[in-house]
Amino acid sequence: MTPRRQRTLVVIGILVGAGIGTAVALTAFSGNLLYYYTPTQALSKNLGPKDVFRLGGLVEKGTVERKAGSLTIRFIVTDNRNSIPVVFTGILPNLFRAGQGVIVNGHMSNRGVFVANQVLAKHDSDYMPLKLYNKENGTRYTEPGQMNRGAGYGGP
């Protein structure tokens, strides 16, 4: 075996070793790498009021309810198989809207409602010009500023 071939094997060995080591570590901790649970995952875990976790899914259309005169909002988070009702009081991010992805942090109440202390909006990686959207859908898109007046960020 030439010295060069030997060095090649050593380099490949380092890479393979590091790769396998990382793969094993990531598989072992993969539960912790999940940033959120879907409603199906959350329900299967029987989480109680003391378990703080993040719940992610789509805001079900037509379920967003605002309490008049307060920042309290109720909506249902769904993964199209199971769904969990959520209640939140506070400021919503700009991308929050019905039909879009959302991640809420909090815990389950005894009555099966998720009490959130933080709401994060997930982007769907789709981009489209506003004018094109309005033309295709025949309506004006609900812009962030109109959707959540308490947000404080942007929105014309």
Next chain:
Amino acid sequence: MAGRATPWLIGLTLVLMAAGLVGGLWLAPPDYQMGDGFRIIYIHVPSALLSMVVFAVMAVASAVGLIWRIRMAHAVTAAAAPIGAAFTFIALVTGALWGKPMWGTYWVWDARLTSELILLFLYFGYLALVHAFPDRRTGDQAGAILAIVGAVDLPIIHFSVQWWTTLHQGATLKLSGTPMPVSMLWPLLVMMLAFLCYFAWLLMVRLRAEILRREYRARWVEKI
């Protein structure tokens, strides 16, 4: 060779950068969900791409340097590292400034953001490591091993949005059907090329300096 390519790279970088900025900040239409806020994409995605490309270049150069014992290859790794760190830093900061209005937070510890932060630490680790040895050769070899092992982070960054649930969205740029119209896409591609040319330009400059420093005593250096 490097000296002759540089004027071209400078010109190309400036032209592409100017075109990309005009396209991204003025010509591209506002997004239907994010309005004008989505324009951060034109610096965020190119710098994130380059943060990974540069590390890949370092890993390949390191492997070449270790296997064939080519000192030039280690010089390439050393020259590329500070540039890559700068791109990674930009990707993280612009990402935070984009996340705040859209997601509602500057930072989360999801797999995508965390693995990109680890990449920044890998760059810092490399730079600290190669300068930690009094002997340049030992430093080069230690740094090369770190670059090769660290390259494991690259597929993790790329696939993190598929393997785990993350706040960061999945890829927009795909070979099969990009969910972005041409009017918004072309400035992004132009900016990606501009960042790539800028990297090539700076790599040439840093590589020349690196070689001059390393071959300080060599005769041929005098001719430059």
Next chain:
Amino acid sequence: MDSWHEFWTMGGYARFVWPAYGVAFVVLLGSGWAAHRGLRRALARVASRVRGGRR
């Protein structure tokens, strides 16, 4: 973009878009400056050695 006003306000996102571009270009320019400074220094070092050697 239809007007300069629209351009500067970025539809209300000015305080995120402009700092992002600002940071990016400060870091990019700083990185380029540092690279060129390194090359100048390396060249100066070699030049001083060449001059010193001939003396």
